[in-house]
Amino acid sequence: MSDFKYDIIKSIGTISESPKGWTRELNWISWNGREPKYDIRDWAPDHTKMGKGMTFTKEELLELRKLLTSSES
Template sequence: MSEIKFDIIKNIGVLSDDGKGWKREINIVSWNDRKPKIDIRDWDEEHIKMRKGITISKVELNKLKEVLNDINIDELDIG
């Protein structure tokens, strides 16, 4: 299996911290020298290890923003 190459271009923000050194972050990341995209996933403190996440384009980010703006979060049955 080939090594995954990544470059965190910019940290947008931290969504959560598990208290054990892992943080769920929103970053702009270039994967394998490709065009940077928005990335949401858990990272260790040194940004060497990562867990599964989601990577979306600018178009998808705009659509996500529209969807989130149109919902009432307090009415959702989630934890």
């Protein structure tokens, strides 16, 4: 598996926390020096390990918000 780099530009917030201390977070992350994207994934308490996650552009995240809002009715 190839190495990759990430830089958490901004921590937006924690969605949930597991009993073992891992947190599911929404962050703004630059992967391999690319333009930052919104990212939701699980993180170890010290941020040295991560789970699988999903990245979103701002437009995708806004569309997701629309979908979630419309599903509430």
